[in-house]
Amino acid sequence: MSNGMGLRGRLASGAFAVTAEIGPPRGADPEALRRKVAPLAGWVDAVNITDNAGAYVRMASWAGSLVAAQAGVEPVMQLTCRDRNRLALQSDLLAASAVGIPNVLLMTGDHPKFGDQPDAKPVFDLDSVQLLWAARMMRDEGRLLSGRALSTRPAWLIGAVENPFAPPAGFRAARLAKKADAGAEFVQTQFVFDVPAFARWMAEVAELGLPGRCRILAGVGPVRSLRALDHMRTGVPGLHIPGEVDRRLRSVPADRVAEEGVRLCAEIIEQIREIPGVSGVHVMAPGYEHGIPAILERAGLARARPRDGGPGSELTGGFQGDRSPRSAWPTAPTLGGTGAH
Amino acid sequence: MLARGDAPPEPPAGLRPRSSVTGPWPHPVRPRLPGRVAYRLQRVLAPNAAYRGLAGALAKVPAALRVFTAAEKVTKGAVFGCRMCGQCTLPVTGYACPETCPKQLRNGPCGGVGADGSCEVFPDLRCVWVVAYERAEREGRVTDLMLLQRPVDHRRAGQSAWVSYWRGDDESLWSAPRAGTVTEEHR
Numbered sequence: 001m002s003n004g005m006g007l008r009g010r011l012a013s014g015a016f017a018v019t020a021e022i023g024p025p026r027g028a029d030p031e032a033l034r035r036k037v038a039p040l041a042g043w044v045d046a047v048n049i050t051d052n053a054g055a056y057v058r059m060a061s062w063a064g065s066l067v068a069a070q071a072g073v074e075p076v077m078q079l080t081c082r083d084r085n086r087l088a089l090q091s092d093l094l095a096a097s098a099v100g101i102p103n104v105l106l107m108t109g110d111h112p113k114f115g116d117q118p119d120a121k122p123v124f125d126l127d128s129v130q131l132l133w134a135a136r137m138m139r140d141e142g143r144l145l146s147g148r149a150l151s152t153r154p155a156w157l158i159g160a161v162e163n164p165f166a167p168p169a170g171f172r173a174a175r176l177a178k179k180a181d182a183g184a185e186f187v188q189t190q191f192v193f194d195v196p197a198f199a200r201w202m203a204e205v206a207e208l209g210l211p212g213r214c215r216i217l218a219g220v221g222p223v224r225s226l227r228a229l230d231h232m233r234t235g236v237p238g239l240h241i242p243g244e245v246d247r248r249l250r251s252v253p254a255d256r257v258a259e260e261g262v263r264l265c266a267e268i269i270e271q272i273r274e275i276p277g278v279s280g281v282h283v284m285a286p287g288y289e290h291g292i293p294a295i296l297e298r299a300g301l302a303r304a305r306p307r308d309g310g311p312g313s314e315l316t317g318g319f320q321g322d323r324s325p326r327s328a329w330p331t332a333p334t335l336g337g338t339g340a341h
Numbered sequence: 342m343l344a345r346g347d348a349p350p351e352p353p354a355g356l357r358p359r360s361s362v363t364g365p366w367p368h369p370v371r372p373r374l375p376g377r378v379a380y381r382l383q384r385v386l387a388p389n390a391a392y393r394g395l396a397g398a399l400a401k402v403p404a405a406l407r408v409f410t411a412a413e414k415v416t417k418g419a420v421f422g423c424r425m426c427g428q429c430t431l432p433v434t435g436y437a438c439p440e441t442c443p444k445q446l447r448n449g450p451c452g453g454v455g456a457d458g459s460c461e462v463f464p465d466l467r468c469v470w471v472v473a474y475e476r477a478e479r480e481g482r483v484t485d486l487m488l489l490q491r492p493v494d495h496r497r498a499g500q501s502a503w504v505s506y507w508r509g510d511d512e513s514l515w516s517a518p519r520a521g522t523v524t525e526e527h528r
Contacts, residue, residue, distance in 0.1 A: 082444075086492060108444055108451050111462045113366075122366065122444070129448035130492045145492065163452030168474035171486065175449045178487060181518040190452055237453030237461035 006074050007046040007103055008157045010280075011186060011215045016273060017280030018301055019076060019188065019217060020292050021048040024064035026057065033064055034071040036289045041072040042303065043293045046103055048188070048282070051078040055115025062092065065101045076159060077101045080109025085125040086134070090144055093135055097154030105159040105188065106131045114237075129182045132160055136183025160184035160214075164201035165194065165240040173204035180214035188282040189219045191232070194242045195271045202275050211277035218272045221284040222295060223249055223261040262295055269299035369460050369469035370422025370441040376476035379436035388507045396507035410501040427497030428514050429506065433485035435476030442469050447490035450474075488515040 010017045020040055025032040040047055049064035058064075065075035077096050084092065096104055108128040112120040126134065134145050135158050142153045160179040164172050176187060192198045198218065205211065223229050229249055233241050245264065252260045269281050281301075283292050296302060372379070386392070399406045417423030421431060422441045430439055430447060439447050443462035450470035453461030458471040477483050491514060497505070505511050 124444045127446040166454040167458045
C-alpha cells in the first residue's frame with residue numbers, strides 16, 4: 001500500500017488513485033503471484049485479482065487476494081456471475097470480508113465460450129447489477145437476498161466495471177448510473193485508447209452527477225507488440241482502438257513498438273488526468289506487470305515511498321479504521337474534485 | 342477481466358454447430374412485432390377486472406391453465422423468442438426479451454457488445470439489449486431501462502407470465518432506481 005490509507009481512503013481523499021490488474025497463476029504456486037504483485041507495492045493503491053479472466057481457469061481470486069495482501073499490496077477481489085449461483089456469490093462475499101479483503105469488484109464475467117473450457121455450463125444466475133444490489137444490501141442492511149439477517153455485516157468497498165465505448169452509446173452512462181444506484185462506489189472502465197470518446201462519456205456521466213457517488217477509474221494499458229494490437233482489435237469483445245492509435249504503433253520499427261506502446265499509455269494517462277470527474281486510472285498490462293511502475297513514473301504518477309517502512313502487509317490493518325458504516329462517500333464531493341493531481 | 346490467453350480449443354468436429362445460431366446457449370432474438378404495435382397491445386392487455394377474472398378462473402382449472410400456458414409459450418416463443426422464465430420484463434425492455442441474451446442479463450447489455458451492435462457470443466446476431474434500447478428509444482420509453490430488475494425466481498420457470506401479470510403477482514419484478522431493496526416482496 002502506498003500510504004496506508006488504502007483504496008477507500010485514497011478515493012475518499014480525492015487524490016488521484018492508481019490500481020493495477022493481476023491474473024493469478026494457472027497452478028497452485030503462490031510464489032509466481034507474489035513475484036508479480038511485490039514490485040507494485042508503493043506504486044498502486046490496490047491491485048485487482050482477476051476471477052478466471054476470459055473464462056480461463058486460474059487460482060481463485062479470494063486466494064489470490066490473500067497472497068497479494070501478504071506481498072504488501074491491498075487487493076481488489078474480482079467476482080463474476082459466470083461461475084456461481086446466488087448462494088455461492090453471497091457466501092464468497094461474506095468470506096472475502098471475513099478474511100479481510102477490503103475491496104470487491106462485481107461483474108458479469110466473460111462467457112465460457114471464450115475460455116479454455118467452452119464445454120462448461122454458464123451460470124449467470126444473477127447479473128452484475130443484481131450482484132451489486134445484493135452486496136449493498138448485505139453490507140448496509142445486514143441482510144441476504146433471502147431477507148435473512150447476517151450476524152456480522154461485511155465491510156468491503158464495492159466496485160463495478162463499465163465499457164464506455166460499446167453500443168448502445170446512448171445507454172452507457174445511464175448503465176453506470178444503474179450500477180451506482182445498485183451499490184457501486186467505484187468503477188473501473190474498459191481500456192481507454194480513444195480519449196475524446198472517453199471524455200464525451202465522462203461528460204454524460206458528470207451530467208448524471210455520478211462522480212460524486214461512484215468514483216471513476218479509467219482503464220489503461222500498454223500495447224506491447226503488433227500481435228497484441230491485432231489481438232486487442234479483433235479478439236477482445238468490446239475493445240475499441242481508434243485508427244490513429246493503430247497507425248502510430250504501426251509506424252515505428254517492429255523492435256520499437258513496445259517502447260512506443262508504453263509511451264502512448266503514459267500519454268493517455270496524462271490526458272485522462274485532465275478530464276473532470278476522473279478519480280484515477282486502472283492499469284492492465286497482462287504479462288508486463290513489472291513494467292507498470294515505469295509507466296506510472298513516465299505519466300508523472302510516481303509516489304514518495306512510505307517513510308514508516310510501509311504499513312501493511314497484514315490484511316486487517318489499514319482499511320478498517322476509515323470505513324464508514326454505509327456508503328464510503330457520505331457527502332457528495334464536488335465534481336472534478338480530483339485536486340491532488 | 343480482459344486478458345485473454347491462448348486460443349481456446351476447438352470443439353471436436355462432430356460437435357461443432359453448423360452456425361452459431363444453433364449453439365447451445367440462449368441466442369438474441371429480434372422481436373417479430375414492431376415496438377409501436379407491442380406498446381399498443383400493452384394497453385389492450387393491461388390488467389382489468391375481466392383479465393383478473395380470467396386469470397383467477399384459469400388458476401382454478403389446471404387443464405385450462407395448461408392449455409393457456411402452452412398457447413402463451415407458442416405465441417411469445419414465435420414473436421419474442423420467449424423461453425418462459427415466467428416473469429416477463431417485455432413491457433419495460435422495449436419488447437425485446439433479455440432472457441434471449443446468452444448471459445441472460447436482465448439489467449442491460451454487457452461490455453462485450455461489438456462496435457456494430459453485434460452480440461459477443463453470437464457475432465452474426467444483434468445484441469438483444471441494443472435492439473431493446475433502439476425500440477425503447479423510438480417509443481420514448483428509455484427510462485424503463487433504468488428500472489432495477491430483481492433476480493429471477495427460477496421456481497416460476499414454465500409458468501404463465503400473463504396470468505401472473507393479470508393477478509398482480511409481478512409487482513415486485515422491478516423497482517425504481519434507488520428505491521426499495523432487492524428482494525422486498527419476494528419473501
